Every structure is written in structure tokens, then in C-alpha cells.
Amino acid sequence: MKKSLLMISMMLVFAIILAGCATTRDLEKVQAEGQQTSAKAEQALKEAQQAKAAAEEATIKAADAAIRAENAAKMAEERAQAAEERANAAEEKAKKADALFERSMKK
Amino acid sequence: MCRNISLLVISHKLRFVFLLIFIASLHGCAVMKNIPWQYWSSPLYPAEKIERNHFSVTGGTDVVGRLAVLKLAQGDTLPDVARHFSLGVHEISIANPGVDVWVPRASERIILPLSFILPDVQRKGIVINLAAMRLFHFKEDGSKTVRVSTYPIGIGSEEQPTPKGLMHVSRKMVRPTWHVPRQVAQDRRKKGDILPEKVLPGPLNPLGEHAIYLESSYLIHGTNKPASIGLRATNGCIRLYPEDVKRLYADTPVKTPVRVINQPYLVGRRNGWVYLEVHATSEDSDTAGLEKMYAKLRRIETQSTRPLDWKKVKTVLTEARGIPVPVFKIHEGSEPRDMELIEVSHPGELYGKPKVPEMKIAAWYILSADEREEIDALRIAAMINHQGPQIPARVSFRNQRYLVIAGPFYDSHEAREALKRLKIDLEMEGILIEPQ
Structure with missing residues (x-):
């Protein structure tokens, strides 16, 4: 009876040891997986940060481009307005000259 | 490889050529926008052969002459072209809107408005249409044909307009003396110019070499300012180019009737076609004349089997370019041949164009x-x-x-x-x- 109890106990201990060994491997595996996950997470975080930075940079660039486009449009408008003013002034000058000429044709 | 490169080069060259053609066609479009008709007759017509002044008119015809196109040369001005072709400055500039009167582009094609609708008045003696700034001299030769000579004129300013009405030629004078009117002397004195009581014949005499005196105190005369023909710059008199007044003088006996009218809206017929010619007028809008014109057009449409193009009538009224325009509805290929544009060759030297002497050190x-x-x-x-x-x-x-x-x-x-x-x-x- 004692013998069988001892046998059972030993088997149990052995089983526990065996089970304990399996747990260590698993633990190592889990630890490795954990490290891998951490690395991935870190990578993902880094990528996310990079993406965010890129997005921010793109936003800044877009805003900058928009400002430049707006400035260019403004400048073009100003130039067109100046050209129109110059054309109007030239036309006005020509009209004035014509009126003077017409007057000079009187007796 | 060489073949590929050469093909590539050819392809680029071709593209460049096509681009040039495209640009040239765009330029052509810009120039030709002044010209309302698209049909042309070729080849070039000699400038000296195009009729400017003298026409024969048979019954039922109210339109004389034909439109022409001229390619300008470097240094041409519209007043010089106008004088060469016996046109007024106003006529040539309203026929060519957007063309600089004094500095037009060389190679630009302009219309020579050498077609006219005769005024709606008895065809006898001299008729002066102020709105068209044109004088018509009708001469009957005993047959059904009437001869008409027409010349561009300068007329009275807005302040001193040429009076309308019927007058007669009272006398004529070669190398007239100009007796300076009091008003002119006062105006000139205000500007610091003291005029004598009379100006003898010569380059300073504004009457030129020929004067036709009317019963009123007004004259038909030449000028020492040819660029004023086609302007409202006289004190009520009628001015002509020196070369035109010389012919009119020789052709006009004393007692010839002179009728001065103002008809900005002219409707005329030629070879079964109906034409409309509109002149912008500085006078108050001629509502009665406009109504008369519409009534005449409606009557013509009723009597005719062809419909009028009322949209075109409106355009002609708005543009007021002083050119006779056919106003029947036109189908492709049915345009009146009389209105076919002819391109005249550039005469080289324009008659009367001012010459600038060479510079001299001792001057x-x-x-x-x-x-x-x-x-x-x-x-x-x-x-x-x-x-x-x-x-x-x-x-x-x-x-x-x-x-x-x-x-x-x-x-x-x-x-x-x-x-x-x-x-x-x-x-x-x-x-x-x-x-x-």
C-alpha cells in the first residue's frame, strides 16, 4: 500500500516535473513571443509616428502650397489688373490724343 | 536606331510646323474678325482699278460700289489709306473697329468700305448725307441711267453743325480768299493766335484751291488739312480732299441744287437683294428714321418670297459700321456676288501721304x-x-x-x-x- 502510494507520488512528482518543464518552454516561448510582439508594437508605433510626422509634414506642405497658390493667384490677379489699368490708360491717352487731333483740324 | 532618331526629329519638326500653322491661323482669325464676310475672290485686284468715286445707277438699284480688303504695309496710317482710296477717316475707322488709326499693325488686313447705299431722296444735283459724311453728285444723261459721283467730306462740329435743307450753288471760285469769320478769330485769339482779317490763297488758307459758294453763307471747299476729311471739324462748311473738290468744282454748274440731309439708316436694293447700312449719329437718336427703316424692311419682306434675317438687322443696327450688309436670310452658297470681297494689292506709295525729309545738321x-x-x-x-x-x-x-x-x-x-x-x-x- 505504502509502496503503491509512493509510486503514485513519484509518478505525480514526475508528472509535475514533466509538466513543469513544459511550462518553462512555454514560458520561454511566450516570453519570445512577447518580445516579438513588443518589437512589432514598437515598430508599429515608430511607423505610426513616422506616418503621423509625414502626414503633419504633408499638411504643412499642402497648407504652404495653398498659401503659395493663393499668393500666385493674387499676384496674377494684381498683374492682370495692372495690365488692364495700363491698357485703359493707353486707351485713354490715345482717345485724348485723338480728341486733340480733331480739335487741331479746325480752322 | 538612326531611322528612329530621324523619325523622331521629323515628328518634332512636324509638331513645330503644326504649332506654327495653328498660331498663324489663330492670328488670322484675330485679324479677320473685322471682316464680316467669309467669301473672297482671288487673285489680288490692282489698287488703281477699284472704283472709288464714279458709278452708274439704273432704276431699282440703290447700292453702288463694292467692298475691298487691303493688307497694310509698315508705316501706313488709316488717314493715309483713307485718302488714297477716297474715303473719310471716320468711314475707314468705323468699318475696322479695333484697328489703331495712327499705328496699325503691318500686314493687318482692313476693309475699304467702297460700297454705298444711295440716300433716300430725289436723285438730282448734290446730296450731302451728314450721317454718312458723304457727298453724292447726281447727273442725268438723258437715258434711264443716272451717273453718280460720291466723295467723303468733313462737316460742321457739334457746336457749329452743318445746317440741313435745300440750297443752291450761287458762285464758284478758284484760289479763294478766306475771310476769317468773327467767331473763328475770337476762338483763335483766346488761344493766343491772332488771325488776320483775310487769308490769301496759299498753304495757310483753309479753303484750299477751290470753293463752291452756296446761297447761305456756307461753302463746299477744299482744305489744307486733308486728314480732317471724315471728321466733324468745320464751322458748318463742307470740306473735301483737294483732288476731290477739283473734280466736283469742274462738274458743278452754278444753280445746282444742294440738299443737306441726315439719314443714318439706309435701306437699298441691288440685283434682288436687300441691304442695310447704318451710321452712328452724334445727333439725337433719329427715332423717326429708325421707324421708317423698319417699316420699309417689313414692306419689302411682305412683297418678297424670301424672309428677312431680323437677327442680322439688329446686329447691323448695333454695330453701325457704315457698310451695306445683305439682310435676306442667306443659305450657304447663296450669298450675293456683288458683296464678294476683293483683295486689292497695296499701291506701294499712298497718295498724299506726308513725307518726312532727311535730318540735316545745319537745321x-x-x-x-x-x-x-x-x-x-x-x-x-x-x-x-x-x-x-x-x-x-x-x-x-x-x-x-x-x-x-x-x-x-x-x-x-x-x-x-x-x-x-x-x-x-x-x-x-x-x-x-x-x-x-
């Missing part, structure tokens, strides 16, 4: 203007050259500026007289340049 000059833009300087020089009598002027480029220099003058007196005229007539403060 006097006047610095008349100092401009930043070349076009402004060219315009001023052209205006000075077209004064009557002419003051020669040219443009000189110095230190990034365009200088308008009048001269040469052979002595101080001549130079000072020109300086005075520039100040009084063109309000220019010139600077006298003494000989070196």
Missing part, C-alpha cells in the same frame, strides 16, 4: 514729346505729320526713351512758327533745338 528742330512707349511716340509723330500744312516729325530712340522730333526747319522763324502751332493746335510744349 532747327523741336523736341515735341518724350515717351516711354514707342506706340505713343509713333502716334504723336503721325499726328504732327498730318497737321495742315504738314509739320514733319519722326521718332528717335535715345536712352531708353522715344523722342518725337519735329523738323528739319531751315531757319529760326520757321521753327518758332511750328513751335507755336504745336502749342496752339496740339497743346504741346516743344523745346527748340538750335543747329550745331
